[in-house]
Every structure is written in structure tokens, then in C-alpha cells.
Amino acid sequence: MNNRHNNFHRGILSAATMSFLLVACGGGDSGSSSSSGSVTLTVSGAPTIGIATPGNNSASIAFTAPSSNGGATITSYTATCTANGASVTATNSGSPISVTGLSNGTTYSCTVTATNSVGTSAASAAVSVTPSASATSSLPSAFNQFGANVKVVYNESAGTVTLEAAGRPDHQSPYWNPNGTSGLYVAPGLETTVASMSPGYIDNYTNKYFLTVPVNPQKASTTTATSLGAIGIAITGSPIFNGQEGPNVNLDSGVISGFDNYGAHTGPQVYHYHLEPTPISNDDIKLFAILRDGFFLYGRKCASTGTHPTDLDASGGHTSITQYSTTAVYHYHIKNQIYLTVNNKNAYLLFDGAYQGTPNSVTN
């Protein structure tokens, strides 16, 4: 984890240094022509350091943005915590920055820099922090909502959680083999018919999914489009998919008419969800899944207000408290936008935006 962090930071530093050198050369050229009236972009001012809060093998570094961004948008902030000549870094698009992989009982000196297209600013003033095992940094209780088909392993020192999902749901569906031993088969009701169902029974596939995410994921400076296949893991043990049923093929009413009443069907080798799963979450605040970027996906309403949030970004996300957190955290909602109406039932896509954090790989 430390190595990965450091390599990641090194990559950012060299990229920033390179672009700084390129701009410096360009600036020299336009200076010699002496007729340029363009504004010269510079690195931003230094951020103002705030409070450093110790965690267990971690620290949260708060800061305020510099008053001058140098004329170019600040794309990320980097915290650097140094002790005994060794540095650990972490980046985020805003305050605070969560720095993981620190040693308990060691006092670190931490600074923050801002990066824009020109390069990296001077460092802020330093602040000291001493991580400790007794600091309140435990697994968010949202992880307790995962059922028996999802094994949750907390790696406290790494600050990560690994989910091992069975790839099968823990509830009834007409997609179980009627002649199988699951005990979970039900005949299709009003939502679908045998004729319109996708081929393949849940029982046919063995398809475990492994996803490792940071306990405290951060928004990334750029979003990442989702792709086909698992974009997250539901609390039931099956993956969730986006709004597509093939390369650049959106879900249509024909495909949806084959979904069970959980908004799911079988498809390449696994039972998966596309739509609001009404037996689990039906226009409410319930937690349903975690996405590959580590952010949780809740129902159409938010615990912070009890209503449909009005401040959602293009991915259906916002930052507020939830029923599982007393501090404001970024999370997604199923957007309260009817996608299609099929069999007299409104379909709401689970997630049709881009990841606002950095997607971690799902392996199976």
C-alpha cells in the first residue's frame, strides 16, 4: 500500500514537473517576441493548512484553498506526511485529505500542495499529527449491511476492505432453476414471463467477485466512465451492472420485460441487477450496493432529509450524512428519474453516470 501510494505520487510529481518545464520554455519564447498580450499562467498559491486529525494508522488533513489559483483550475491537492526521513502522500480534489499507511505512535509533519496545469504549488505550513490505534477509525457500519453472500474483510492497517461476493443473490427469483436445490425458485409474477426471461439459471454459474476498496474513498479529480460487467457489488451477493446490455446497447423495454421484480436477470455468466430492486429498496433510503470506487449506492431518498435529494451531481452523488455516518460522506443515490415504464412498473436505473472516485478492479 505504501509503495503504491508513493509510486502514484511520484507519477504525479514527474508529470507536473514536465508540464512546468514545457510551460517555462513557452514563456521564454513569448517573452522574447515581446508582443504577446496573453496572461501568463503560474502555479497556484500555497493552500492554508488546517487541523490534522489522527486516525488508526492514518490521519485526516484539513486545509483551505489558496486565494490565487495561478489562473488555472486546481485539479488536485496532495498531502505529504513525513517522519524520520520517510514520506507518505495522498491526493484528493478537496479538503480533507485522508492519508493512510502511517505508523501509530510516530509523529508526522504534514503539508499540503495544490496542483494546476502549470505544476505544483509551494507547500503549506506544516502541522503535526500522531496516529494512534485508539483513534476512532473503524469500519463504517454500512459494511454491516452486506448479507451472508458477501464476506467483508477489513484490513485496518492498510485502510482497505475486501468484499468477496458469491455472485448469487440471497433472495427468491424466477431465475433460479425450478428443479434445483436452492429453495429460492419462484414462478414469475406480473413482472415477467418465462418466454421473455433471459436464458440461464442462477444455479448454472459459479462466479465469485472480489473487490478491494479504501475504507475512506476520495473523489478523483476526473471521473471515469463505467464499462460492461460488474460496476459494483450488491448487499445480496450479486453484482450490479450499468444501463447497458451490450457494447453501446442501452436497456430497452424488451430486455427489461425479462427482468424479475428485483430489476435483475441472468446474463453473461452471472445474475445481475440493472434497476431499482423494489423488494429491497423502493423509493426509500435503503443501502443497496457499493461501487467499484468505494462509494455506497443508496435508494432514491436520502437519510439526511428523508426526501429525494436535490443536490445530486451527474452521477447521482452528493455529500451528506447517511443513516450509517454521523459525518458528511460522499455517496450515490438511485436517481429519481423514470427510465422506462414496462409492465405498468416504472424502471429506475441503478447507476448510469461515471465513477466520481477511482474505480478499483473487480476480479472473479
Ligand SMILES: [Zn+2]
Ligand atoms: Zn443485463
Ligand SMILES: [Zn+2]
Ligand atoms: Zn444522500
